[in-house]
Amino acid sequence: MSRFYNSMDEEKFKKELEELKKEKDEYLAGWQRARADFINYKKEEMERIGGLIEYSQAGFLLKLLPLLDTVEYAERIIPPDMKEDKNVQGFLQIGNQLREFLKSQGVQELKAEQEKFNPEFHEAVGEVEGEKQGTVEEVVEKGYLLRGKLLRPAKVKVIK
Amino acid sequence: MPKIVGIDLGTTLSEIAVMEGGAAKVLENREGARTTPSVVAVSKNGEILVGIQARRQQITNPQNTIFQVKRLIGRRYTDAEVQRDKKLLPYEIKEAEDGGVEVKMGEKWYKPLEISAMVLRKLKQDAEEKLGEKITEAIITVPAYFDDSQRKATKSAGEIAGFEVKRVLNEPTAAALAYGLDKQKNERIIVYDFGGGTFDISILEVSKDTIEVKGTGGDTHLGGEDFDQKVMDWIIAEFQKDQGIDLSKDPLALQRLKETAEKAKVELSTALETEINLPFITSDASGPRHLLYKLTRAQLEGLVREYIDRSLELVKQTLKEANVTPQDINEVVLVGGQTRMPAMQEAVKQLFNKEPNKSLNPDEVVAMGAAIQAGILQGDVRDVLLLDVTPLSLGIETLGGVNTVLIQKNTTIPTAKSQVFSTAADNQTSVEVHVVQGERPMAEGNKSLGRFVLEGIAPAPRGVPQVEVSFDIDANGILSVTAKDKATGKSQSIRIEGSTGLSKEEVERLKKEAELHEEEDKKKHEFIETRNNADTLLYTAEKTFKDMAEKIPADMKKEVEDKVEALKKVKDSGTMEAVKEAVEQLSQALQKIGSQLYQQGEQKGGESSEQDKSQG
Numbered sequence: 001m002s003r004f005y006n007s008m009d010e011e012k013f014k015k016e017l018e019e020l021k022k023e024k025d026e027y028l029a030g031w032q033r034a035r036a037d038f039i040n041y042k043k044e045e046m047e048r049i050g051g052l053i054e055y056s057q058a059g060f061l062l063k064l065l066p067l068l069d070t071v072e073y074a075e076r077i078i079p080p081d082m083k084e085d086k087n088v089q090g091f092l093q094i095g096n097q098l099r100e101f102l103k104s105q106g107v108q109e110l111k112a113e114q115e116k117f118n119p120e121f122h123e124a125v126g127e128v129e130g131e132k133q134g135t136v137e138e139v140v141e142k143g144y145l146l147r148g149k150l151l152r153p154a155k156v157k158v159i160k
Numbered sequence: 161m162p163k164i165v166g167i168d169l170g171t172t173l174s175e176i177a178v179m180e181g182g183a184a185k186v187l188e189n190r191e192g193a194r195t196t197p198s199v200v201a202v203s204k205n206g207e208i209l210v211g212i213q214a215r216r217q218q219i220t221n222p223q224n225t226i227f228q229v230k231r232l233i234g235r236r237y238t239d240a241e242v243q244r245d246k247k248l249l250p251y252e253i254k255e256a257e258d259g260g261v262e263v264k265m266g267e268k269w270y271k272p273l274e275i276s277a278m279v280l281r282k283l284k285q286d287a288e289e290k291l292g293e294k295i296t297e298a299i300i301t302v303p304a305y306f307d308d309s310q311r312k313a314t315k316s317a318g319e320i321a322g323f324e325v326k327r328v329l330n331e332p333t334a335a336a337l338a339y340g341l342d343k344q345k346n347e348r349i350i351v352y353d354f355g356g357g358t359f360d361i362s363i364l365e366v367s368k369d370t371i372e373v374k375g376t377g378g379d380t381h382l383g384g385e386d387f388d389q390k391v392m393d394w395i396i397a398e399f400q401k402d403q404g405i406d407l408s409k410d411p412l413a414l415q416r417l418k419e420t421a422e423k424a425k426v427e428l429s430t431a432l433e434t435e436i437n438l439p440f441i442t443s444d445a446s447g448p449r450h451l452l453y454k455l456t457r458a459q460l461e462g463l464v465r466e467y468i469d470r471s472l473e474l475v476k477q478t479l480k481e482a483n484v485t486p487q488d489i490n491e492v493v494l495v496g497g498q499t500r501m502p503a504m505q506e507a508v509k510q511l512f513n514k515e516p517n518k519s520l521n522p523d524e525v526v527a528m529g530a531a532i533q534a535g536i537l538q539g540d541v542r543d544v545l546l547l548d549v550t551p552l553s554l555g556i557e558t559l560g561g562v563n564t565v566l567i568q569k570n571t572t573i574p575t576a577k578s579q580v581f582s583t584a585a586d587n588q589t590s591v592e593v594h595v596v597q598g599e600r601p602m603a604e605g606n607k608s609l610g611r612f613v614l615e616g617i618a619p620a621p622r623g624v625p626q627v628e629v630s631f632d633i634d635a636n637g638i639l640s641v642t643a644k645d646k647a648t649g650k651s652q653s654i655r656i657e658g659s660t661g662l663s664k665e666e667v668e669r670l671k672k673e674a675e676l677h678e679e680e681d682k683k684k685h686e687f688i689e690t691r692n693n694a695d696t697l698l699y700t701a702e703k704t705f706k707d708m709a710e711k712i713p714a715d716m717k718k719e720v721e722d723k724v725e726a727l728k729k730v731k732d733s734g735t736m737e738a739v740k741e742a743v744e745q746l747s748q749a750l751q752k753i754g755s756q757l758y759q760q761g762e763q764k765g766g767e768s769s770e771q772d773k774s775q776g
Contacts (some may be wrong), residue, residue: 041181055192070438070439070440073439073440074439074440074448077440077443077448078448117217117220119203119209119213119214119216119217120213122216122217123216124216124217124218124219124220125219125411125415126219126411127219127220133204134204134205140412140415141415149192150191153216155415158220160220
């Protein structure tokens, strides 16, 4: 009789052990997965933060560009004789300061004039008569690259 | 398993989103933008352009640039809408053999769904690049008023783009899903979607497992762009009045104005006033002209009031058609960038007498909802191991009754944190650890969870012994707090069950109390800190006296002793200002002694003093 019970117990323990082993494996796997998830998450997060810094810098520089645009509008509009004036010269020199600052941040001016119109870098705002069809005739607002990537497309007029 | 994406295929802009880590996330395209213009073109050299590039060349190529094709998808040529839009769209539109619509782009005629497919394909490719894996399945949203033919056409567009379209989902339903409103039962929801060029109203009814559309309305030609135009017209009129120059005749000036007008409108959603500043906007014989105006939020609201009023009229009309009154509506959801305008939010709130749902980005909420629907289909929700958070902060009481938090509220558990503390008095041999829970800065305002004493700390001056206090909460919310003297290794601990098991009401009450007492607690906390500072300073003064008795000149000694007495007098009974003042006085007197001692050292020290200086 006692033997019978023993084997029953053994069976029961074996079964329980099996179950516990299975459970243990499951938990260990879950734990390892969670650790791995966390490490991966940290890596991704670092990358994301790097991207975010770049993105927020680009956003900031983009907001700064209209200031330079205005100076350049002024450069275009002020008549040459007025540009001889020292006061005017001083103000226009602010433009150079801005250009230098942008350059130091990795901002590079896009060449557009007389290039073939390319919507990857140019935004057409008008058309003009001319000889070489599809060529940029006039840059209305300069475009810029930030470390080789497009920061702002150039606004251009294209030959019809 | 490849992810199912959610796509908001819009009239002017489209977006793609995916579930990541249990939350919906909008993906950036190849150009780094979260939205992709729904524009397709064949360039003059026969290349097909999609998105922002198509838009950039639109002006030079209007006949071959197809935009707002959503207005035509799945429609019959004879539909009144097609006939009306035909007059507004610059590209060629004709009747197809099957009675549908075809548009001309380059030398070829395309079905609108083929154009949409090109937009969807770009979204797919860019998303695959971003995620680094193939995407095959998608959920695409459409307006609630789309009929069967429009839905079928949208689905076909998805299939042409290479997707298996798991579902065509209503845009307002997606927005409701993004806000989790599908869980409510027997609720009526109104979705007010004011986009760039279209205004859609949808009334939804949520019942068990289904969201049903009870009514739709709106205006397919009313949107945020109309607001920009109003601002632009205003600037042009003002300039004409002041300067006598018509800027609308100057294409270059118009270009600058357009961007500035939109920027001003956006700014006035958060600011009460904005400056429209465009130097050298134009010039005439008399020289350059500058444009500088202030536009206030109230002025802007005056300019666009008619549009807001019109939208409300349309809402009322839609409610009426659906036999619903504003009181029957349980939830209001705002969609579309223009709904960021406070006056619009206020108008909607007034009508329904209810705070609208507006916490999510209104430009992205539809795509996010589509991604959430995808997550539900994919069973993402089921796989998530639910982890609890601590609803309130856990900390211990430190000198002066301050609650020093070790585990911040909303920390996911299981978690552990430890911090080293020290004694407050010389030769202190025991410390009491009082564990508290709550957001009040003083221990006494919080819930006391338990306390214990760690004894047998070796006698030492205050601040020298190191007692490490560790908090550990396991997955079941059981908190163990252990204090251990690092010198002797002696430790003592306590186990507190149910530290996270507070009832919802209790958590709310404790949070509310913290809010209610914020000001007064802050003051009290500051006072205690001032007193603690005073204690430290007194201790330093006494120690300095003991250690350096012979080196301090008598007059200085007297001065410090007076200041010490003065501080002692006010420390426990005086106002905070009095204590602060006395602390300041004493610390100045001590500094004098300090520099005196330093000078003495310098006279003796010779060469090394130069180095000392540079370190100090």
